[in-house]
Amino acid sequence: MAIIxxxxxxxxxxxxxxxxxxxAGLGLTGCGGSSSDEGSASGSTDSxxxxxxxxxxxxxxxxxxxxxxxxxxxxGLGANWHVVEGLYGIDYHDYSTxxxxxxxxxxxxxxxxxxxxxxxxxKFSDGTEVTADDVVxxxxxxxxxxxxxxxxxxFESIEAKDASTVTVKTKVPNFSxxxxxxxxxxxxxxxxxxxxxxxxxxxxGPWMYDSIxxxxxxxxxxxxxxxxxxxxxKKIQYSILTDPTARVTAQQEGSTLVMELVTADAVDQxxxxxxxxxxxxxxxxRFIMFNVAKEPWNNVKVRxxxxxxxxxxxxxxNTFAGLATAASCYLPKSFTNYHEASxxxxxxxxxxxxxxxxxxxxxxxxxxxxxxxxxxxxxxxxVKNDLDALGFExxxxxxxxxxxxxxIDGGEAYDILLAPGDPSxxxxxxxxxxxxWYGDNVWMQTRCPWxxxxxxxxxxxxxxxxxxxxxxxxxxxxxECFDIIADNAVLYPxxxxxxxxxxxxxxxxAPNGEALDGFKxxxxxxxxxxxxxxxxx
Numbered sequence: 001m002a003i004i005x006x007x008x009x010x011x012x013x014x015x016x017x018x019x020x021x022x023x024a025g026l027g028l029t030g031c032g033g034s035s036s037d038e039g040s041a042s043g044s045t046d047s048x049x050x051x052x053x054x055x056x057x058x059x060x061x062x063x064x065x066x067x068x069x070x071x072x073x074x075x076g077l078g079a080n081w082h083v084v085e086g087l088y089g090i091d092y093h094d095y096s097t098x099x100x101x102x103x104x105x106x107x108x109x110x111x112x113x114x115x116x117x118x119x120x121x122x123k124f125s126d127g128t129e130v131t132a133d134d135v136v137x138x139x140x141x142x143x144x145x146x147x148x149x150x151x152x153x154x155f156e157s158i159e160a161k162d163a164s165t166v167t168v169k170t171k172v173p174n175f176s177x178x179x180x181x182x183x184x185x186x187x188x189x190x191x192x193x194x195x196x197x198x199x200x201x202x203x204x205g206p207w208m209y210d211s212i213x214x215x216x217x218x219x220x221x222x223x224x225x226x227x228x229x230x231x232x233x234k235k236i237q238y239s240i241l242t243d244p245t246a247r248v249t250a251q252q253e254g255s256t257l258v259m260e261l262v263t264a265d266a267v268d269q270x271x272x273x274x275x276x277x278x279x280x281x282x283x284x285x286r287f288i289m290f291n292v293a294k295e296p297w298n299n300v301k302v303r304x305x306x307x308x309x310x311x312x313x314x315x316x317x318n319t320f321a322g323l324a325t326a327a328s329c330y331l332p333k334s335f336t337n338y339h340e341a342s343x344x345x346x347x348x349x350x351x352x353x354x355x356x357x358x359x360x361x362x363x364x365x366x367x368x369x370x371x372x373x374x375x376x377x378x379x380x381x382x383v384k385n386d387l388d389a390l391g392f393e394x395x396x397x398x399x400x401x402x403x404x405x406x407x408i409d410g411g412e413a414y415d416i417l418l419a420p421g422d423p424s425x426x427x428x429x430x431x432x433x434x435x436x437w438y439g440d441n442v443w444m445q446t447r448c449p450w451x452x453x454x455x456x457x458x459x460x461x462x463x464x465x466x467x468x469x470x471x472x473x474x475x476x477x478x479x480e481c482f483d484i485i486a487d488n489a490v491l492y493p494x495x496x497x498x499x500x501x502x503x504x505x506x507x508x509x510a511p512n513g514e515a516l517d518g519f520k521x522x523x524x525x526x527x528x529x530x531x532x533x534x535x536x537x
Contacts, residue, residue, distance in 0.1 A: 049507075051232030053514055053534030057527055058247040058259035059238045063217060066209075067198040068186035069141035070148060075238060077425055078526025079217055082236065084186035084203030085227070087116050087135065087166075088179045091530070092522040095428040097179040100227065101130060101187060101204065111173040112156070116182070118164045123224040124189050125208035132160035137190035141197075150439060151184050151432065154467070172467055180427050206231040215240050232533035251275065251502050254511030257534070258503040258519055260527050264321030267500060274509040275502040281325065281334040282523025283433065284422035285493035286379060289443075291414055292450055292490050296361040303489045305355035306416070307345035309390045311382060312494055319378035323500060327493035330434070330482050334523075337430050339479040341486035352390055363391035366415040369408070371401045373420050379494070380418055408447055417447075418494075425524045430478045434463060437491050450490045459484045499523050507537035 061074040068084045071077055081089070085100040101122055106114035122130040139158040142148040154177075156169035170178065188201050200209045206229050207219040217238040221231035239256060241247040248266045251259040252273050262270060262277065271277050288306070290297040297303060312326040328344045331337060356363060366387070370380045377398060384394040399407070401419070408414060423436040437443050438459060444451040459481055466477035485492065501521035504510035517535040522528055 049536045050517060051533040051535075053233050053536070054235040054237055055233050055258075055516065055529055055532065055534060056237050056239065056256045057529075058241045058250050058256040059217075059526075060242060060244070060247060060259075060261035061525065062240055062242055063212065063214065065198040066201055066212065067141075067194060068188060068201050068203075069138065069194075069197065070145035071198075072147055074425070074525035075217065075240070078528070079209075079219065079236075079238065080186055080201065080203070081205075081526075082207040082219060082529060083205045083209055083222075084188060084201050085122075085205045086183045086186050087118075088183040089530075090180070090183045090427060092425075092524060092528050093520055095180075095424075097183055100183075101135075102182075106168065106178055106182075108174075109167075112170045112175075114168045114170070114178060115161060116166050116168065118166075119227065120164070121226050122204050123226070124202050124204050125222040125224055126189070126202055127224060128189060130187060130204050131163050131190075132166045133163075134190045135166045135185070135187050136160050138187045139185050141194070142185050148184065150435060150441065151181055151426065154181065174470075176470065177429050177431065180429055180432075184426055207236060210235070229530050236529060254504065257510075257514065257516050258501060258527060260499075260501050260521075260525070262500040262502050264323050264500075266502075267321075267323075270502045274504070274506070276505040278501045278503070278521025279323065280499050280501075280521050280523040281332055282422065282497065282499045283332060283335065283424035283428065284420070284497045284499065284524060285327070286324070286373075286376060286418070286420050286495050286497065287437075287491060287493050288383075288489075289417040289419070289448060289491040290489070291416070292448055292453075294413065294415065296359065297415065299359050299361065300488055301355045301359040302361055304343070304345075305352040305359070305390065306387060307489050307492070308348045308355065309352035309386045310345070310494060311347050311386055312345070313347065315379050315382050316495060319375055319382065320495065320497065323498040324495040325498070326495055330485055330493065331430065332496040335428065337475060337478060339475070339482050342483040343486045343489075345486075345489075345492075349389065356390060363387075363393075365393040365395065367413075368394050368396050368416050368418060369404055369414045370396060370398045370418045371404050371420065372398055373401075375497070376418055376420060383416075383418060405447075409442065420497075422524055425526070430481075431463065431467065434478075434481060434485075438485060443491065448490050450488075455484060455488050499525075501527065507535055510537075513537045 059075045063075050064073040065071045066076040068080050087102040088097045089100040090097055101118050103117045103119055106116050108114055118130055136158055143152050154170055154172045154175055156171050159167050161167045188197055192202055200212055206222055206225045208222040210218040210220045219236040241250055244263045247259050250256045267277055290303050292298050316324050316326060329338055329341045368383060370376050380396050384396055387394050423433060450456050462477050462480050466474050469477055503519045504515040507513055507515040514534050514536050516532055518532040
């Protein structure tokens with residue numbers, strides 16, 4: 001399914017420091033349509049057999065902060081989708097938006113002023129009414145977050161017009177991504193402290209938190225919920241199973257009805273056992289970044305030589321067992337706004353060596369820093385072989401994501417970084433995705449750093465122009481952006497990964513006679529249970 005993007009936009013992304021490192025390490029290491037078309041079980045969906053059970057899910061990520069205004073936790077983000085509503089929600093099956101607390105689309109007052117009305121009778125799970133003041137407070141908290149603030153650069157303000165109406169003012173006339181960006185703001189009571197939000201946020205969604213621990217997260221139905229997607233089961237229970245073998249075992253024996261992040265070697269095993277396998281091409285990248293402040297990486301021909309030297313197809317086959325695609329654009333082909341870049345780095349050893357000759361440099365000893373992601377470690381061995389063949393002498397230095405970024409941010413010298421990243425858990429519009437790495441932020445200021453270059457200035461001019469454009473003209477501007485970042489290759493995807501989940505969808509063959517009706521995997525981290533319920537044989 002192609003990812004649907006409507007009109008789009010842009011604004012400079014500010015310093016994404018430690019929180020971005022944490023997000024980049026989670027897979028990141030971060031996150032539409034209607035519920036009626038989200039899939040159906042192979043077994044009985046008779047209403048008498050639907051609901052009333054426990055949705056058990058195997059999470060690949062350990063919990064950290066759950067604060068909806070700042071979290072970069074993959075499991076925290078995913079659980080919050082069900083607990084804490086925004087004015088709008090994002091359907092991560094196709095990135096379309098739908099009404100949550102909002103009763104309708106934003107009403108245009110003028111080109112930069114919009115009004116949104118809150119659903120009548122909406123209450124938080126603690127019984128208090130949701131008001132415009134809560135929306136304003138939640139926006140204020142997001143705008144103060146290092147991670148989330150950049151998403152709201154096109155905003156001038158959000159204010160309460162009355163108890164049930166908010167007024168949104170934008171810096172961009174007719175801002176086409178308004179609903180998408182408002183969906184990032186998850187609304188909690190204005191009275192809830194940041195500390196309490198981080199531990200257990202209160203929301204107005206169909207579910208509410210019952211308990212959170214390092215090993216399990218439990219949601220129960222919110223009795224105050226009066227929206228469209230009411231909970232049909234007794235619980236959603238996330239088991240924290242970061243070890244892939246433990247996750248597969250739990251799924252195969254039926255301890256979980258669904259698991260995320262199925263490893264390539266377990267796909268056939270689970271499918272043979274009777275699980276439904278969802279394989280979704282997402283934005284999630286395994287990217288390469290050069291220290292352009294250091295020779296020879298300030299030479300574009302050397303960077304391009306490295307890109308052409310990489311045997312990406314061998315990586316896709318050996319490291320990912322086919323569950324990835326080599327990048328031919330900053331976006332994967334499944335995204336509506338995809339445009340094949342002017343430079344596509346198909347493996348070409350002769351071209352790589354010719355570029356090295358033209359650059360005038362003599363390859364020598366270099367350090368390839370990597371995070372400890374298993375796929376990254378597998379790729380690193382291939383990168384070393386390919387670059388050694390180009391004449392470099394590569395030493396691999398592997399550490400956790402936080403330690404890796406702390407070292408780079410602290411000024412520790414490096415040559416090349418290989419790491420995972422996926423900001424698409426926040427949305428999929430090109431402006432957001434471009435700004436994540438190429439914005440006026442820590443990546444371009446100090447990690448890469450490319451901000452002072454004429455090419456970066458040109459890129460940002462085009463991004464500004466795309467923000468103000470619409471339709472074909474907007475796409476044309478983005479295409480130029482994709483070409484610039486491909487040609488310069490300062491930070492660029494090597495592959496886009498496919499996200500694989502497994503679920504029991506037929507109760508007649510499931511180990512415990514219970515399955516999930518309506519579940520479909522998504523192309524980013526975590527799992528979506530909107531419109532999903534257990535179904536019994």
